[in-house]
Amino acid sequence: MHINSFEGGIPPSLGNCQNLLVLTLYNNNLTGNIPQKLMELSTLSIGLDLSDNYLTGSLPSKVGDLVHLTLLNVSNNKLSGEIPSTLSSCTSLEGLFLDDNKFEGTIPQSLKDLKGLEELDISSNNLSEQIPEVIGKLGALKYLNLWYNDFEGELPKAGIFSNVKGASVLGNHRLCGGIPQLHLPTCPKNKHHSSRGLLSPKVVIPISCALAFIIALSCFFGARSMLKKSRGGLVTSRSYKDWKLGVSYSQLVESTNGFSVDNLIGSGSFSSVYKGVIPSDGTVVAVKVLNLQQQGASKSFNDECKALRSVRHRNLVKIITACSSIDNHGTDFKSLVFEFMPNGNLDSWLHPRDEEQSPSKRLNFMQRLNIAIDVASALDYLHNHCETSIVHCDLKPSNVLLDEDMVARVGDFGLARFLMEASNDPSLNQTMSSQLKGSVGYIPLEYGMGGQVSILGDVYSYEILLLEMFTRKTPINDLFIEGLSIYKFAAMALHDHVMDVVDPSLLLNLEADGGVNDDRYESTVLPRRNNHGVVKAKKVKECLLAVM
CATH class of the missing domain: 1.10.510.10 (Transferase(Phosphotransferase) domain 1)
Structure with a gap:
């Protein structure tokens, strides 16, 4: 039911549709809260897309009941509150889009349980504090958009954060560190911290091996994602979505x-x-x-x-x-x-x-x-x-x-x-x-x-x-x-010669519909054909007069 002009709230009674696999209501004029009853549709697996509306309130904590859901998109609304930690129960999620809302607080540490998550967009919100390192440990994550929030502190470098094309942190002016390609300011050094231990071969070699493994795993899941996109269905629109990220x-x-x-x-x-x-x-x-x-x-x-x-x-x-x-x-x-x-x-x-x-x-x-x-x-x-x-x-x-x-x-x-x-x-x-x-x-x-x-x-x-x-x-x-x-x-x-200055092709269209109710045209250009045509042409002339 997407791309219509539906108004009002989302009917809670949709929660009674116990066989729904996918529900798309994006790009309407829907308002109000997301009904809790909608979160009881445990059959939803292909996708739930409520984006591009005017929904308010919070994202219900019962969203965690959608354990089979593959795609959740509530972007471009007016949702507020914190991102519910219960999202960690949606272990089938491959795409999570919460961007362009008013979410506050931090990124829940519990998102580390979304092992199959390939795309995460939480840009253009009011999120703050430090970005959890666990996000970099999501091996399947291919796209991460953190644009325009209020994150601070050191940006992780592992996993998705090592890919300048895969992760975007634009508009977070209090971030520091990260990989050099992001051109973030250097983080202040901790005077009481010694780096000798971190630079020892016993630490560097295992970390390098782990990083190489994560990158290889990311490439594998990225290739699998591209294969899924090429098969059509709801997921094919994600390439367009990717461009929205930058x-x-x-x-x-x-x-x-x-x-x-x-x-x-x-x-x-x-x-x-x-x-x-x-x-x-x-x-x-x-x-x-x-x-x-x-x-x-x-x-x-x-x-x-x-x-x-x-x-x-x-x-x-x-x-x-x-x-x-x-x-x-x-x-x-x-x-x-x-x-x-x-x-x-x-x-x-x-x-x-x-x-x-x-x-x-x-x-x-x-x-x-x-x-x-x-x-x-x-x-x-x-x-x-x-x-x-x-x-x-x-x-x-x-x-x-x-x-x-x-x-x-x-x-x-x-x-x-x-x-x-x-x-x-x-x-x-x-x-x-x-x-x-x-x-x-x-x-x-x-x-x-x-x-x-x-x-x-x-x-x-x-x-x-x-x-x-x-x-x-x-x-x-x-x-x-x-x-x-x-x-x-x-x-x-104005007012008697309007028909003299209008586009002649408009008169040709009127001729096909029965003429123009104007004495100067009745006997020369467009003879009267029937009363219906005359009435219609008279209304058109009145409208043209009003436009002029």
Whole structure:
């Protein structure tokens, strides 16, 4: 029952379904606590996925009764309290995802009993104190994400912690030690501690042998995990999940075929977008590479990405992850990875470059109206319902993406903040500041005169977007000269000449449905056919008048 619009709480009566093997409710609008009765479904073995909802309260301690469960995912909710130590009873667990919640306290030492655990994500919570060394002793563990918590003290080096690609500790600023590749600060030395005993051959040789055995065992279980993923089923989505943990420059190169021209979807002043394919499961993503050559502040960039990843709305393009690294030329490399939108952007539908495709890419009246409502919903969320209001700064058709169902998703929200944080060059910041206030034709006049960006500027851009959608004329059309603008063009047509300025292809669609109730069109362009068509066309005309 995932990816719907279910609201309210999870019915406890689901606990009566005594033969359930798998239950997926992710990506809905569910609220309230996780019912204790759900934890009594001892038959659950394939998976329990409640992620991407608005669930609150704690993770019930009775979760330990799910002894046959292979996958537990409650990420991206508002769960709080401590991670229950009873999870240690779920000895069949291979994947445990608790990220993006409000869990507090420490990582339970009892997790050492999850011998078959291959993936553990507890990132973006409020966990603290020292990371238990027992986590490094989980021989099957292949991926560990501890991003953005408040862990402190020395980071273990054994097991998964010896693999820089397998373990991520970004955003825990009080950690020290660990392997050199993680670039953590050196831990303070204990003056009363002598290292001679630790460095003796009698200690070093056994530890080295044990470490080699753990690494070999990890490789074995990793290979077994990859084999399971290739067999399909619920587990195949984990490769996509892995990318949410973080992605490297080399992985992006592989997924985009070396950022080849054939994979280029579009480009702008500050970025280029490539179509990418996650090699392990074929999931298609969009990779936006920021065109900045300056040495940037990687931490700020990742912090901004973390903040925007928590912004969720059905009409916003979802940010999967970010990459802040160094490319093959030693230059700072920064990119964002988004969901791929198969129907491209609104601009390509309003102004198709290939005239031969024009009829097939013609939007009808209801499609345009729905897109307009979708964009308005996205802006309302960014402006009024985020923890901190987000100003888009560059709303235009090319930043409105369309998914497989032609639902509009607004993209590039917050990109201005990304780009400003990515550069530490004051002169460049000043130039970017003026350019990032929007695109010519869509920005309000006060921006051009040095005014501060605001949600009102986005509203103005939305007005221009509306006019362009229904007239199919860009605000920089050659028609608009000598003081004439798309705004004045539409205003002059009110109220009696609206049908003169709308996109002619809309009239063709109305002709197929029975004509337009307008004397000037009845005898020339679109003759009246029946009363139903006239009534419908009259309502369409009233709606167009309201839009203008």
